[in-house]
Amino acid sequence: MSVITKHTLSPEKWVQSYSDYLYNYTITRVNNDDLAKDLVQETFFAGLKSMKNFQGKASERTWLISILKRKIIDHYRKINSTKGKAEVRMNFYKDGENEGQWIEERAPNSWASDADKNIENTELKHTLEDCIDHLPEKYSMVFKMKTIQGFETEEICKELDITASNLWVIIHRARTQLRRCMEDNWFNN
Amino acid sequence: MSKLFISCDEATTICDKNQYGEASLYDKLRLNLHFLRCKICRMYTKQNTLLTKIFGGYAEEQCAKNRCLTTEDKKKLESEFQKKLK
Numbered sequence: 001m002s003v004i005t006k007h008t009l010s011p012e013k014w015v016q017s018y019s020d021y022l023y024n025y026t027i028t029r030v031n032n033d034d035l036a037k038d039l040v041q042e043t044f045f046a047g048l049k050s051m052k053n054f055q056g057k058a059s060e061r062t063w064l065i066s067i068l069k070r071k072i073i074d075h076y077r078k079i080n081s082t083k084g085k086a087e088v089r090m091n092f093y094k095d096g097e098n099e100g101q102w103i104e105e106r107a108p109n110s111w112a113s114d115a116d117k118n119i120e121n122t123e124l125k126h127t128l129e130d131c132i133d134h135l136p137e138k139y140s141m142v143f144k145m146k147t148i149q150g151f152e153t154e155e156i157c158k159e160l161d162i163t164a165s166n167l168w169v170i171i172h173r174a175r176t177q178l179r180r181c182m183e184d185n186w187f188n189n
Numbered sequence: 190m191s192k193l194f195i196s197c198d199e200a201t202t203i204c205d206k207n208q209y210g211e212a213s214l215y216d217k218l219r220l221n222l223h224f225l226r227c228k229i230c231r232m233y234t235k236q237n238t239l240l241t242k243i244f245g246g247y248a249e250e251q252c253a254k255n256r257c258l259t260t261e262d263k264k265k266l267e268s269e270f271q272k273k274l275k
Contacts, residue, residue: 015267020257027256092198100196108233119243148248172202
């Protein structure tokens with residue numbers, strides 16, 4: 001004989017019990033403090049609103065995370081719509097006989113031969129941070145999930161509802177833009 | 190199967206993918222063929238490898254940070270939430 005425990009909800013304890021967990025989950029994905037706090041708050045509010053739909057099959061925490069996941073996808077969709085598209089600078093010709101080739105003034109320049117020294121330098125990390133902050137939000141979100149947080153490609157695709165080839169195009173654009181930014185502000189500065 | 194000779198845009202996309210160890214063998218073959226006739230993309234790749242090292246160091250630092258809400262943040266959240274609970 002087995003006893004199935006039915007989970008219950010105690011919203012009065014949510015903030016105390018889960019806010020750190022939800023915040024941590026969010027910040028590794030959106031990497032913006034204010035936005036992460038907002039999403040956590042929205043998750044609690046949405047949870048409260050839909051308490052009657054809770055069936056007790058999952059734990060309270062799992063249930064709240066599933067709500068938060070929707071919030072993150074919604075956010076990604078929002079930044080993926082028209083706004084984010086025009087911001088990234090093109091590095092390659094989009095059409096014509098030179099399609100796919102480097103645009104001359106955007107092509108890489110050579111770096112000093114000692115460029116690989118001092119890569120643990122704090123100043124360099126600040127420069128990198130600035131460069132990441134200058135990426136359009138959609139690019140920085142995917143880039144950070146993949147590169148900084150080390151998520152699997154499959155997981156990012158699932159969470160943000162994008163295809164793998166979509167992901168690589170975004171990573172490619174983010175990295176070419178970062179390369180350029182680091183060249184201008186660090187390596188050849 | 191997609192084409193053997195690729196543009197710089199495609200080559201650097203493969204190069205970026207390869208930084209995460211996720212480029213296929215065929216991709217790597219196409220990339221190396223492209224290198225034979227493109228100095229710029231060769232340079233891009235060299236720089237990209239260095240950037241990957243830098244990103245890695247930065248990532249380690251970021252992940253070591255304990256990311257929690259401050260007590261003040263929680264109080265604020267709690268009071269907003271209590272309003273809704275009533």
